[in-house]
Amino acid sequence: MVVSVNYRLAPEHPDPAPVEDCYAGLLWIHEHAAEIGGDPERIVVAGASAGGGLAAGVALLARDRGGPRLPGQVLMCPMLDDRFLTPSSRELEGEGVWDATSNATGWNALLGKRRGGDQVSIYAAPARATDLTGLPSAFVDVGSVETFRDEDIDYAARLLQAGVQCELHVWPGGFHGFDGMAPQAALSQTASATRTAWVRRLLTTS
Numbered sequence: 743m744v745v746s747v748n749y750r751l752a753p754e755h756p757d758p759a760p761v762e763d764c765y766a767g768l769l770w771i772h773e774h775a776a777e778i779g780g781d782p783e784r785i786v787v788a789g790a791s792a793g794g795g796l797a798a799g800v801a802l803l804a805r806d807r808g809g810p811r812l813p814g815q816v817l818m819c820p821m822l823d824d825r826f827l828t829p830s831s832r833e834l835e836g837e838g839v840w841d842a843t844s845n846a847t848g849w850n851a852l853l854g855k856r857r858g859g860d861q862v863s864i865y866a867a868p869a870r871a872t873d874l875t876g877l878p879s880a881f882v883d884v885g886s887v888e889t890f891r892d893e894d895i896d897y898a899a900r901l902l903q904a905g906v907q908c909e910l911h912v913w914p915g916g917f918h919g920f921d922g923m924a925p926q927a928a929l930s931q932t933a934s935a936t937r938t939a940w941v942r943r944l945l946t947t948s
Contacts, residue, residue, distance in 0.1 A: 743780050745771050749796070753851035757866040760792075760852070761799040765809070768800055772810040784945050786814040787878075791840070791890075791919065792848065794820025798868035798897070805876050812878040813948035816937060819884045819918055820894060823869035824849040824857045828892030838888055838917030845889050869893050874904035881909050881940045883933060885916025909940055 747767035750759045768787065775782040789797035794817040801815045826832055826842070835842045849857045856862050864871040880901050884894040891912065898910040913920070913933055921930035 743778070745778075745780075753854075756854060757852050757856075758863065761796055761803065761865045764796045764800050765803045765807075768804065768810060782810065783813075784948060785810060785812055786816060786941060786944065787812060788816035788818070789820070790818035790922075792821045792852075794818050795822050795866075795868060798822060799865040801877050802868060802871060803865055814879045814881070814941065814944045815877070816941065817880060817882045817894070817897075818937070819888060819890050820868075820882070820897070821845075821848065821890060822867060822897055823893040824853055824862055824867045825869075826858070828896070830891040831889055831893060834887065834889050834891075838885075838919075839923070840889055840918040842889060869897055874901050874906060877901065877904070877906050879907040879944060881911075881937060883911040883913060883937065885913050885918060885920055887915060888918040890918065911936060 745767070747764050749763035749767070752760060768785070771780070771785060772782045775785070787797040787800050789795070797815055798817055798820055801812060804810055804812055823831070826845070831845065832842055852866065853862060862870060880898065882894055882898040884891050895910065895912065898908050901908040911933070913929055916929060916933070920927070921933050924930055
């Protein structure tokens with residue numbers, strides 16, 4: 743079963759509206775899981791791009807607010823860091839459908855003048871979190887030719903360093919959203935099958 747949260751969008755509804763909406767959705771799903779044929783103990787948060795960042799933010803919120811215990815999080819090419827600290831966040835201009843300019847536009851819509859400053863919440867930009875302990879197991883994947891590549895690799899590495907089980911895949915030649923734009927490509931099918939297999943293994947053992 744997949745439940746998609748219709749969260750409010752920036753810039754009309756800037757941070758913290760999107761992540762708070764998603765967290766409210768998680769609480770509702772957890773409370774009503776049995777009514778809709780689900781299991782409240784086997785909820786996995788997932789998202790791609792901005793949605794991947796929101797999924798990571800929701801996992802942090804659930805930990806910090808004592809919310810539902812999540813067995814896993816699936817972060818597909820997640821948007822995690824507003825600070826543009828990595829080579830891929832600065833160098834991939836004009837590459838694919840989401841480059842450095844697109845990234846700046848997206849973060850400006852969400853954070854406004856706070857982008858890159860000291861007042862940005864870890865729930866809006868999960869890469870800013872310094873404590874990643876106690877988070878659910880994670881699947882992180884990203885294309886090798888996209889803006890989020892380096893920040894996603896770094897986040898996965900820090901999850902592992904914090905004792906969180908994490909599986910990382912960097913898809914060779916993949917640009918941002920490659921699997922949605924070319925779902926029949928061999929790389930797209932491999933990525934999709936790999937994600938699905940991870941979730942199946944996770945829920946079988948949780």
